[in-house]
Amino acid sequence: MKNFLKFFLTILVFCLKASSISAAEQTEKLLNPGWGFKGFFGKFDRGSLQRGYQVYTEVCAACHSIKYLSYRNLSETGGPEFTEDQVKAIASQFEVTDGPNDDGDMFTRPARPADNFVSPYANEKAAIAANGGAYPPDMSVLVKARKGGADYIYSLLLGYEDPPSGLSLDDGVYYNKYMAGNKIKMSNPLSDGLVEYGDGTSATSEQMAKDVTTFLAWAAEPHLEARHKIGFRAIIYLIILTILVYFSMKKIWSRVESKV
Amino acid sequence: MSDHEYIPKSKLGKWFNDRLPILTLANHLTEYPTPKNLNYWWTFGAILTFCLVTQIITGLILAMHYVAHADLAFSSVEHIMRNVNYGWLIRYVHANGASMFFLAVYIHIFRALYYGSYKSPREIIWILGMMIYILMMMAAFMGYVLPWGQMSFWGATVITNLFSAIPFFGESITMWLWGGYAVDNPTLTRFFSLHYLIPFLILGLVVLHIWALHVPGNNNPIGIDIKKPSNDTVSFHPYIVIKDLFALLIFLIVFAFFVFYSPNILGHADNYIEANPMVTPAHIVPEWYLLPFYAILRSVPDKLLGVIAMFAALFILVILPWLDTSKIRSAIFRPLYKQFYWFLVADVLILGYMGAMPAEGIYLLVARVATAYYFLHFLIILPVLGNKEKTSEVPLSITEPVLGGSASASITKNHLDKI
Numbered sequence: 140m141k142n143f144l145k146f147f148l149t150i151l152v153f154c155l156k157a158s159s160i161s162a163a164e165q166t167e168k169l170l171n172p173g174w175g176f177k178g179f180f181g182k183f184d185r186g187s188l189q190r191g192y193q194v195y196t197e198v199c200a201a202c203h204s205i206k207y208l209s210y211r212n213l214s215e216t217g218g219p220e221f222t223e224d225q226v227k228a229i230a231s232q233f234e235v236t237d238g239p240n241d242d243g244d245m246f247t248r249p250a251r252p253a254d255n256f257v258s259p260y261a262n263e264k265a266a267i268a269a270n271g272g273a274y275p276p277d278m279s280v281l282v283k284a285r286k287g288g289a290d291y292i293y294s295l296l297l298g299y300e301d302p303p304s305g306l307s308l309d310d311g312v313y314y315n316k317y318m319a320g321n322k323i324k325m326s327n328p329l330s331d332g333l334v335e336y337g338d339g340t341s342a343t344s345e346q347m348a349k350d351v352t353t354f355l356a357w358a359a360e361p362h363l364e365a366r367h368k369i370g371f372r373a374i375i376y377l378i379i380l381t382i383l384v385y386f387s388m389k390k391i392w393s394r395v396e397s398k399v
Numbered sequence: 400m401s402d403h404e405y406i407p408k409s410k411l412g413k414w415f416n417d418r419l420p421i422l423t424l425a426n427h428l429t430e431y432p433t434p435k436n437l438n439y440w441w442t443f444g445a446i447l448t449f450c451l452v453t454q455i456i457t458g459l460i461l462a463m464h465y466v467a468h469a470d471l472a473f474s475s476v477e478h479i480m481r482n483v484n485y486g487w488l489i490r491y492v493h494a495n496g497a498s499m500f501f502l503a504v505y506i507h508i509f510r511a512l513y514y515g516s517y518k519s520p521r522e523i524i525w526i527l528g529m530m531i532y533i534l535m536m537m538a539a540f541m542g543y544v545l546p547w548g549q550m551s552f553w554g555a556t557v558i559t560n561l562f563s564a565i566p567f568f569g570e571s572i573t574m575w576l577w578g579g580y581a582v583d584n585p586t587l588t589r590f591f592s593l594h595y596l597i598p599f600l601i602l603g604l605v606v607l608h609i610w611a612l613h614v615p616g617n618n619n620p621i622g623i624d625i626k627k628p629s630n631d632t633v634s635f636h637p638y639i640v641i642k643d644l645f646a647l648l649i650f651l652i653v654f655a656f657f658v659f660y661s662p663n664i665l666g667h668a669d670n671y672i673e674a675n676p677m678v679t680p681a682h683i684v685p686e687w688y689l690l691p692f693y694a695i696l697r698s699v700p701d702k703l704l705g706v707i708a709m710f711a712a713l714f715i716l717v718i719l720p721w722l723d724t725s726k727i728r729s730a731i732f733r734p735l736y737k738q739f740y741w742f743l744v745a746d747v748l749i750l751g752y753m754g755a756m757p758a759e760g761i762y763l764l765v766a767r768v769a770t771a772y773y774f775l776h777f778l779i780i781l782p783v784l785g786n787k788e789k790t791s792e793v794p795l796s797i798t799e800p801v802l803g804g805s806a807s808a809s810i811t812k813n814h815l816d817k818i
Contacts, residue, residue: 143439143646147653150502179660207477276672279477283663284671319681359671362480362487369488370659377655381648388641395633397435399642 167316169290170297172349176356179371182364183357188219190336191354194347197334199278202270204258207279208358211252217364218357226252233257271311273324282352282359289356291317296348299327427613432632433639434619436797440510441617442646443503449647450500451605455598457493465545467591469584472547473673491662497539498665499654501688504532513740515728516618522720527608529717531601536689538597541590543686548670553683555582555590564703581676622728623793631797682757690754691747695773697758698766708770715777722777724785732791736784743776
């Protein structure tokens, strides 16, 4: 049995190691500001999520859609947890096309909490055309779609530098030390004091990068808090059951002259 | 199969059993004499059954919400993750369940290799097992295509393109598989259909696998034939049932850890990017459990020969009972085989690692050596070893080592003298 237990322990340790190695494989070591949502009891920082939403709307949303998120998600448990009235107010700022109505015409109306986030461009082609040939990726699952996850997004936002001497960049191309190939078509989106936080937090680039990354991590995994909570209970339950079954097994096998 | 006639106690039971002997079957399954020295590597049969049932149940629920259409598949998966009640749990159990299934099946296969469980009279069990394994790989591959992410799309493209290596008919076969001129909606819908079918084929084969097992009975760590039932056996229920349950629970703790705390660690980040035929990912890698075969495929410079090598690597396992010429089953009594066994384990792990790396430079070289060794192990080492190896003494019964009978007093036989 010892071998058996050892084996599974090794598997777990190996997988954890493998994940940290794959994150470290990047040319530049990724920045990690310390995320509260990682680990067994990991939870999102409500304030950070709300500020992150503000950064997303005021900065990112000009180009990046987040189409799988609905306005109602903003008030759900485990998210930024705005009040329902706040969410109604947020949604009503956006116009969505609905219809056809009884006359067969399409019409626009203010968005409701049940609607998905309104995208900045009509379609992908329009987004590419407006951004110098580069598609600003949808941010719904962006954190999960990049190696390094939240660390990568955070690092990228803070990774803008002057290009090393000898490297000439085309117009509309910027140097970022965390981007694959170091060339990125998004200009540095953050600068100190770019947004004004309502809760008095000082809006440094680092703070905004952390907040918006937290928001995007939630957007990619809106049920993360429930998952951690249920997971903890499930594992405790399994451990207790395993111990009980172990002693039952010992008792049953004591009837035969054989070890188990 | 049962040694004694089973007669149900109740009148109704007898009436029913005379018409459909399901109680006889239940009696056979509970009384089934099992070697009492089975170690924990033998619990993976039960664990695998659990995995299959879990995959079928979670898959059934996912299929209620999933939309098999190139334009909608990706968003329907996000719908499951966000809006379906506990959809995230069902999906993560299904996705990680596939990995856990393969982890268990690899342990199960390597246990059989170590203890010679594929040898006479268990060849049919082994072949059925290999058929299950091959079907599992097909099911897993097609399942990975369904979310229609970048790795789904490009993985499907790479694998289906393999068939274009077939001389003369290659192009038409690939086109037939695709249902068009490229991987597209028809490919997705047929993969979905087959992904739904295959688990039930596996289930049928599992029944045959267990049926075939119950004819000669379980092999055991010392690999000798035992009298059944006897001092060497225990009834399946409650002894093996409770032991399997205990092992399953430990397995489940590991499983739960993946599902709840690192559900995406075994997947590729690119699969959260919706499939785009215009953008090829930098590295196209299959899921971890297919990597050794992927490494073999890429280590042969010629496309057709690479495909042949990959399928040969599987086929060689099917005919393994006839490649291994040793009459001794368990590696415990085969000092040389034991060493080569661990070389093979290392070789397969190396192949797996190389499968994940780009096929160039030192990686390619190591992959080639490892591929050559893989075939060398099965085609040269095993047949030769069976005839040349000096094996150690095999005990006559299980009870003997279990009760710790002294070596001088116990009767042992040397197989080398007999054979």
